[in-house]
Structure formats: structure tokens, C-alpha cells
Amino acid sequence: MSLATKRSLYKEKLAFMKRTTKSLEIFEKASKSIPIGVNSNIRARLSPYPIYVDRALGNRLWDADGNEYLDYQLGFGVLMTGHNHPNLVKAVKERLDKGGITYGAEPIDCYEVAEEITRRFKLDMVRFQCTGTEATLWAVRIARAYTGREKVIKFEGCYHGTNDYLFVSYYPPLAPTKPMRVPHCLGMPEGAWKKTLVARFNDLNSVEEILRKDGDDIACIIVEPVAMNMGVIPPEKGFLEGLRKLSNEYGALLIFDEIKTGVKLAYGGATEYFNVTPDMVTLGKAIGGGFPISAVVGKREIMELIGPGKVVHAGTFNANHICITAAKVTLKEILTPSVYQSARSLSEELAKGYEEIFEDAGIEAKVSNVGVNGHIYPGISKVKDYRDYLKQDSEMWWSWAYAMMNRGIIFEVLTADDQWTISVQHTKEDIERTLETFKEVVRGE
Ligand SMILES: Cc1ncc(COP(=O)(O)O)c(C=O)c1O
Structure with missing residues (x-):
């Protein structure tokens, strides 16, 4: 300095x-x-x-x-939406006045928000939670269930929340050639984070190198399509397309973590903006206009793995009526095309x-x-x-x-x-x- x-x-x-x-x-x-x-x-x-x-x-x-x-x-x-957008405040007040926060049952209009999201991201099905960390945790778990594989590829410096699989190499020390794989936090079990392999953002060779060695056991590649936990780093031309191609080739799922880009970068997020459709998308932050709601979005054949005795996705506050109301207004009335x-x-x-x-x-x-x-x-x-x-x-x-x-x-x-x-x-x-x-x-x- x-x-x-x-x-x-x-x-x-x-x-x-x-x-x-x-x-x-x-x-x-x-x-x-x-x-x-x-x-x-x-x-x-x-x-x-x-x-x-x-x-x-x-x-x-x-x-x-x-x-x-x-x-x-x-x-x-x-x-x-800005703070306290008037449409959002009105809708949430009306919801509270009518009666109803959370029921242990689904709100009547939950599917309308799911439909809006599938339309925007050109995917088929959605499950809601409250935070981004939960969304990425579920996306990876579903990808593992779908592929029957355990390992995950993420990128050096990218952030996907604090769950044990992905809180890895977020601010790692620099190894001279390849990215180092380091847990970001005390208390993370080796069994979880050691399954996560780390490539360099905007470097397809580093991804292919991992796939050549571990391809048979890679369940998914998860990426922030624009790296937004190290400022704002756009993908270079061909990077996202290359990830799409490599994941197809090696039978791994491609997950866009759109918790930051989501409905901000474009109506249909980075998926629309860069015209590359992943197998799954995670959303959070902007979709609720300030209320805590996140989503895992995916292709039908992947998301249909969710169910009793299969992928047991659950959460007390998932899709509560206040957050669903907030997301409905945010997506249908405020963040319109x-x-x-x-x-x-x-x-x-x-x-x-x-x-x-x-x-x-x-x-x-x-x-x-x-x-x-x-x-x-x-x-x-x-x-x-x-x-x-x-x-x-x-x-x-x-x-x-x-x-x-x-x-x-x-x-x-x-x-x-x-x-x-x-x-x-x-x-x-x-x-x-x-x-x-x-x-x-x-x-x-
Ligand atoms: C790309 C990305 N994924 C996941 C998360 C985690 O979201 P949350 O803080 O809601 O758990 C964040 C948070 O900043 C994020 O930027």
C-alpha cells in the first residue's frame, strides 16, 4: 500500500x-x-x-x-427492486391482513411462482428453500443422486454459500500452477470437501484436465456464470459453451449458480444472457425482493428424483406464504422484461x-x-x-x-x-x- x-x-x-x-x-x-x-x-x-x-x-x-x-x-x-418497493409492501401487507404466514402445507399460489421461474430459465421444475446455501446444497445432492457419482468441480475464488461441499477454495492461497483445494472454514469434514475439485475460472483446459483423470466420478460442474464474488468477472467467449460441451461429454451435470446473476442480469438470468442452458440453476437473493427465498431449478428427469425414499428435500419454512407472495410480486410485477x-x-x-x-x-x-x-x-x-x-x-x-x-x-x-x-x-x-x-x-x- x-x-x-x-x-x-x-x-x-x-x-x-x-x-x-x-x-x-x-x-x-x-x-x-x-x-x-x-x-x-x-x-x-x-x-x-x-x-x-x-x-x-x-x-x-x-x-x-x-x-x-x-x-x-x-x-x-x-x-x-430497491428497498421496500411499494407493490411488494402492499402485497405482503395484504397477505398478513388476510391471514397466513406459514402452514406446514403449501400456499395456494406456490405453483405460479414455479411456473414463472421455469418460463424464464427454460427448465421444467422448481423446489423452493430460503437461502442460497441451501439451494446449492440441494443442487449438488440431486446431481449426485442423478449421476450416482460423488465428485464436484468448482472454480477457484467462486462462492456458492457455506455448505460443506462447496465452501472450498473461496479465498485460497495461490499454488503456483494449479488451484489448491482448501476448506474455507474450521469444522468442515474432510469427507465432504475432499470430494470437491477445483479448476480455474475462464480456463477450460483446467476443467478438462480434471475430467480426464476423474471424469467417471464427476457428478456436476458448478459455476457462477459471471464470477461475482471476486468483483465482476464475465465469462470469456466460449467458456460457458465449453463447460456445456465438456459436461455432456463426460456425463456430468452443469449447474449455473445464478444466486447473484439470477433475475438481475436479464429476465432469464445468465442462462438467457449467454444463451447456454445448464441442467440445473440455483436462484436466491433477488427473486424475493428482499424476502428469504431460494430455488433449485432443473430438467424434469433430474428433478423427478425428488420424492419419498429418493432425494428427501424438506424444510419447515420452504415456500411459506410471505416469501411466495413476495416472489410472485417481484417476478410478475416489478422485475418485468x-x-x-x-x-x-x-x-x-x-x-x-x-x-x-x-x-x-x-x-x-x-x-x-x-x-x-x-x-x-x-x-x-x-x-x-x-x-x-x-x-x-x-x-x-x-x-x-x-x-x-x-x-x-x-x-x-x-x-x-x-x-x-x-x-x-x-x-x-x-x-x-x-x-x-x-x-x-x-x-x-
Ligand atoms: C453465487 C452465490 N451462491 C450462493 C450464495 C449463498 O447464498 P446465501 O447467502 O443466501 O446462503 C451466495 C451469497 O452471496 C452467492 O453469491
Whole structure:
């Protein structure tokens, strides 16, 4: 880290601490009963303590100290609807007034959401859960049941939630040639994570090498079609098509983990955007407009393995009536085909604006934008995989993140490996204000 970056990070952190004294008080209280004061470790990446949120509306969020932020974090990329979209609030209130949260039986309109999803993703059947981690766990389990094989291929730096099969090589140390296979967390049994083999994103040779050796025992290849847990790394031309071909050739299922791209990248997600249809898709985050609902989607012959005495998929809160109501409104009324172009245009405008600022200031930085998501990689000019991503100057990114927060903008998810999201409630004025503010930050004003 350069001295100038160090100085600016220090200065902005001090300013942040002056503005967030109530968050500090809450942090001190919360840390007594909640490990590190948060319920998801990533929330504690903001240091020396996280912010605690009082409320949010539209594209704005207010913290415990009453600081207002223009929000591009949007619940870790969940809220392409924006916070509390009026249609969503109305529908959920009506559902509560009518009566009914969860029954231990199916809500009457559950299949309507399933049909909407199968239409969008050109697959046949859906099962709902609450979180992305559950969705990827089930997708892999179903793939194992279908193929009768045990091993899984994932990609270095990709994240698929915290289940024991897939929380592997998420932030691995770098082995010089091949990716290293490492569990990301204490407490993961070897029997689970050792079945997961790791290839390099955007590198079909590394996939084929594994398949040549272990092909007979590979149940599935799981991939984030756009790698969005190391910024925003699009697939190179031919990569997803190549995975489709290789998985067919070796009899493994191809799973697109679309928990981030899902209904944000396009109406039919990455599947539509890149015109490659996998065997299964996992969805989460955006599909519920902020309510916890996830889905495993797949071809009929695969999904029909779910049933008594076969794949026993179950969950108390699966498809509860509140989440189904939220998903129905989100998918049928808010994230309709007509909203994608305008949200994408705003994201492109933001990305272009950042690029111009860097060019004028003579700062090296890669701005990567796909659909409504983007990330700034300071200090590098290209990124195609985890190894490139690690070269970004994350301290510089953090100094900008604090500086933007001190000026009322959460410019990306508050961790240097994530991205901004544009919601249907962001406006052209928001983009202009963000770029003006960023210009000041870069100039050190
Ligand atoms: C691609 C991907 N898959 C799975 C997950 C896990 O989802 P959840 O946090 O809902 O368990 C995430 C979370 O960020 C994700 O980005």
C-alpha cells in the first residue's frame, strides 16, 4: 500500500468513526451476545466496527446515527427492486391482513411462482428453500443422486454459500500452477470437501484436465456464470459453451449458480444472457425482493428424483406464504422484461463515468460492468480469474469506500470482492451525484 493510500484510508476511517458513534455503541453491546457483533461474518469487514441500520426506503438507507446513504449495496445485491418497493409492501401487507404466514402445507399460489421461474430459465421444475446455501446444497445432492457419482468441480475464488461441499477454495492461497483445494472454514469434514475439485475460472483446459483423470466420478460442474464474488468477472467467449460441451461429454451435470446473476442480469438470468442452458440453476437473493427465498431449478428427469425414499428435500419454512407472495410480486410485477434495459443503461453510465474519472486522474483501474452490476478494481487493467483479482489494490478500494460513505454514498457492497447493484428505484440523478462525489474523492477534495 502506498503512503498516500495509507494516509487517505486512515483519514477517512477516522471521519467514519466520528460519524458513527451510535453504531459503535451498538457494536459494543451486540458483541457481548453475538460473535463479532454481526450475524454474517462479511458484515464485519467494515472495520473497526460495522454500521447498524435503522431503516431503508427506495434507494436510501439510514444508519443508527441517522446518516443517510445512497445505497448501491442493496442487501448484498438482493434488491434490484430497491428497498421496500411499494407493490411488494402492499402485497405482503395484504397477505398478513388476510391471514397466513406459514402452514406446514403449501400456499395456494406456490405453483405460479414455479411456473414463472421455469418460463424464464427454460427448465421444467422448481423446489423452493430460503437461502442460497441451501439451494446449492440441494443442487449438488440431486446431481449426485442423478449421476450416482460423488465428485464436484468448482472454480477457484467462486462462492456458492457455506455448505460443506462447496465452501472450498473461496479465498485460497495461490499454488503456483494449479488451484489448491482448501476448506474455507474450521469444522468442515474432510469427507465432504475432499470430494470437491477445483479448476480455474475462464480456463477450460483446467476443467478438462480434471475430467480426464476423474471424469467417471464427476457428478456436476458448478459455476457462477459471471464470477461475482471476486468483483465482476464475465465469462470469456466460449467458456460457458465449453463447460456445456465438456459436461455432456463426460456425463456430468452443469449447474449455473445464478444466486447473484439470477433475475438481475436479464429476465432469464445468465442462462438467457449467454444463451447456454445448464441442467440445473440455483436462484436466491433477488427473486424475493428482499424476502428469504431460494430455488433449485432443473430438467424434469433430474428433478423427478425428488420424492419419498429418493432425494428427501424438506424444510419447515420452504415456500411459506410471505416469501411466495413476495416472489410472485417481484417476478410478475416489478422485475418485468421492460425494466432491464433502463437499469442496465444506468449501470453502463456509471461504469463509463468511473472510467473517465480514472483516465483524467491518470489512475490505473479496471471498471467491470455486466448488466446491473459492476466493480472497480484499483491498480489493475484486466481481470479474467481469481489470480488477476488478487492483484487489485484493495486498500485503495477501501479508502474510496470509506470516503464515499463519509459523503453519503455506499458505492458498492462493503467488501472489496463484491459489486454495485442498480435497482429499478435508482435514477439518472443518482448516477450523476455518485460520479461527482467520486471525482471529489479521487481528487482528494
Ligand atoms: C453465487 C452465490 N451462491 C450462493 C450464495 C449463498 O447464498 P446465501 O447467502 O443466501 O446462503 C451466495 C451469497 O452471496 C452467492 O453469491
